[in-house]
Amino acid sequence: MLGLSITNVSKVWNPDGPDPVPAVTNLTLDVKPGEFVVLLGPSGCGKSSLLYIVAGLEDATSGTVTFDGLPVKEPSPERGLIFQEAALFPWLSVRDNVGFGLSIKGGQPGARAEKIDKLLRMVGLGGAGDKRPDELSGGMRQRAALARALAMDPKVLLMDEPFAALDIQTRARMQDHLLAIWRASGASVLLVTHSIDEALALADRIVVFTARPGQIKAEISIDAPRPRDLRGPEMIDLARRCEALLAEEVTKAFQEQELL
Amino acid sequence: MSDNSLPASASLRRKSPGVARWLPLAKSIGWASLSIGLFVAFWEFAWWRGWANPLLLPPPHIFLANLTEQFRFFDPNGERIGALSEGGSFFSVLGVIGWSSLRVFLGLLIGFVASVIVGVAIRYFGIFGKLTLPLITMLAPISPVAWLPVAIFVFGIGNPPAIFLVFISIFFVMVLATLAQIDAVPRHYIQLARVMGASKRQIFLRVILPAILPGLFVTLRMNLFGAWMVVLIAEAVGVGSGLGQVTMMARNTFNASLVFFTMTLIGLTGFLFDQALRLIQRKVLWWIQPSNIGAL
Numbered sequence: 432m433l434g435l436s437i438t439n440v441s442k443v444w445n446p447d448g449p450d451p452v453p454a455v456t457n458l459t460l461d462v463k464p465g466e467f468v469v470l471l472g473p474s475g476c477g478k479s480s481l482l483y484i485v486a487g488l489e490d491a492t493s494g495t496v497t498f499d500g501l502p503v504k505e506p507s508p509e510r511g512l513i514f515q516e517a518a519l520f521p522w523l524s525v526r527d528n529v530g531f532g533l534s535i536k537g538g539q540p541g542a543r544a545e546k547i548d549k550l551l552r553m554v555g556l557g558g559a560g561d562k563r564p565d566e567l568s569g570g571m572r573q574r575a576a577l578a579r580a581l582a583m584d585p586k587v588l589l590m591d592e593p594f595a596a597l598d599i600q601t602r603a604r605m606q607d608h609l610l611a612i613w614r615a616s617g618a619s620v621l622l623v624t625h626s627i628d629e630a631l632a633l634a635d636r637i638v639v640f641t642a643r644p645g646q647i648k649a650e651i652s653i654d655a656p657r658p659r660d661l662r663g664p665e666m667i668d669l670a671r672r673c674e675a676l677l678a679e680e681v682t683k684a685f686q687e688q689e690l691l
Numbered sequence: 692m693s694d695n696s697l698p699a700s701a702s703l704r705r706k707s708p709g710v711a712r713w714l715p716l717a718k719s720i721g722w723a724s725l726s727i728g729l730f731v732a733f734w735e736f737a738w739w740r741g742w743a744n745p746l747l748l749p750p751p752h753i754f755l756a757n758l759t760e761q762f763r764f765f766d767p768n769g770e771r772i773g774a775l776s777e778g779g780s781f782f783s784v785l786g787v788i789g790w791s792s793l794r795v796f797l798g799l800l801i802g803f804v805a806s807v808i809v810g811v812a813i814r815y816f817g818i819f820g821k822l823t824l825p826l827i828t829m830l831a832p833i834s835p836v837a838w839l840p841v842a843i844f845v846f847g848i849g850n851p852p853a854i855f856l857v858f859i860s861i862f863f864v865m866v867l868a869t870l871a872q873i874d875a876v877p878r879h880y881i882q883l884a885r886v887m888g889a890s891k892r893q894i895f896l897r898v899i900l901p902a903i904l905p906g907l908f909v910t911l912r913m914n915l916f917g918a919w920m921v922v923l924i925a926e927a928v929g930v931g932s933g934l935g936q937v938t939m940m941a942r943n944t945f946n947a948s949l950v951f952f953t954m955t956l957i958g959l960t961g962f963l964f965d966q967a968l969r970l971i972q973r974k975v976l977w978w979i980q981p982s983n984i985g986a987l
Binding site: 488 | 882887
């Protein structure tokens with residue numbers, strides 16, 4: 432089967448310790464090729480843990496993850512990863528950061544440089560290739576991180592609250608940017624967020640998580656064409672639904688914390 | 692420096708890049724001169740008032756007065772402690788400074804390389820770490836001076852014990868610093884490199900090493916002065932040449948002028964060493980903003 436397939440996955444952190452922490456329980460989710468799926472849930476609900484498992488950086492305690500029919504055992508360039516902070520290497524120029532994965536892969540330097548140029552232009556950093564990462568703004572850094580992930584021609588982009596550290600205006604621009612890139616690349620996206628607006632603006636399908644341990648509480652498909660008017664009646668209805676679903680979980684999470 | 696006699700304002704600096712570049716340097720040189728000048732002035736004043744005995748605390752105008760007289764005590768090939776020797780020229784002074792500097796330089800170089808290798812090995816090979824880390828942690832707090840007899844037992848008299856002492860003075864600290872730096876490498880750097888297909892070796896060479904070098908270099912610079920102290924002790928006790936030996940000889944012959952002259956040389960040399968390390972730091976570790984430890 433093509434695409435990403437998560438079946439009955441559970442993850443317990445520190446399973447043999449005195450205080451095991453269940454992060455995800457019995458979770459099943461498929462992401463079709465080219466689909467944009469947003470995981471929405473309260474903080475600390477195990478969304479990020481799931482992303483790490485899909486990336487191949489962590490093993491699931493039980494259950495299976497397959498990608499294009501093959502089990503995920505280790506990280507792979509076809510599953511690109513983007514964190515909340517860009518995590519560009521400060522000792523490399525923006526251009527070398529974007530080309531890091533390509534240089535690991537090897538190949539013709541000329542072709543590599545051409546590809547880097549193309550990617551930099553694509554994310555709107557055409558003139559910033561020779562800058563140091565710390566000379567860029569937060570939004571520019573995150574776009575460079577996006578270009579770095581795209582350089583590997585990923586089949587799926589895994590994004591862990593990628594725009595949470597940006598201001599609201601930059602955020603909206605970055606979301607438009609991401610949608611354009613997503614359409615052009617044909618990759619699927621699995622994006623974690625706790626922002627309902629972000630989920631509504633981006634997703635083909637919103638997967639709402641319960642409080643920890645994370646389980647799927649609801650799935651909401653959105654067919655409305657993008658760009659979406661979040662103030663339109665349809666979107667406001669959806670936002671209310673999401674809010675209601677999340678509110679229950681946030682209450683639960685708080686109660687649990689008070690018990691501790 | 693500039694043919695412009697207008698006071699330096701922000702707008703002027705923007706207009707003339709030459710001034711913008713040189714003004715900060717000129718300012719810091721000015722402050723450094725003032726800082727040293729005030730100290731010298733106070734000392735001279737104390738001498739003039741008769742508070743400072745010129746035999747015990749000769750002020751700069753005395754110990755810097757007769758340089759050729761002072762130079763006579765500097766013998767780069769000196770094996771004969773105490774006596775006036777073949778020294779006497781400016782070059783023999785440079786030779787003595789050169790010997791001390793060489794010992795510091797070699798000790799630092801060997802210490803830096805060895806400690807990074809050992810530190811990395813501890814983190815990469817679990818058994819090696821378990822076998823060596825307790826020992827290293829136990830040896831770390833022992834003062835390099837306590838190693839002096841050991842150095843002389845093992846290496847005898849000459850350059851090796853001095854270099855060994857410098858090595859010892861930074862090795863344990865730098866091993867522990869290497870461990871701390873490795874542990875502080877952001878996990879996301881390594882995870883991203885893994886996702887992009889980097890092998891363990893590539894992750895080490897292209898992610899971990901560049902990530903830990905700046906911090907290690909700062910540690911090296913902070914231990915530079917310690918290394919200078921140690922090399923002087925080693926030279927005073929038993930190498931037979933170098934600035935430490937001259938200081939010891941000056942003490943034994945009750946030559947206060949020579950003591951202060953040598954101290955001045957030691958201070959200047961240490962300062963130049965630090966500047967050289969800063970320059971290397973700027974050129975090699977270009978992505979790090981220069982830190983502000985020390986003057987200039």
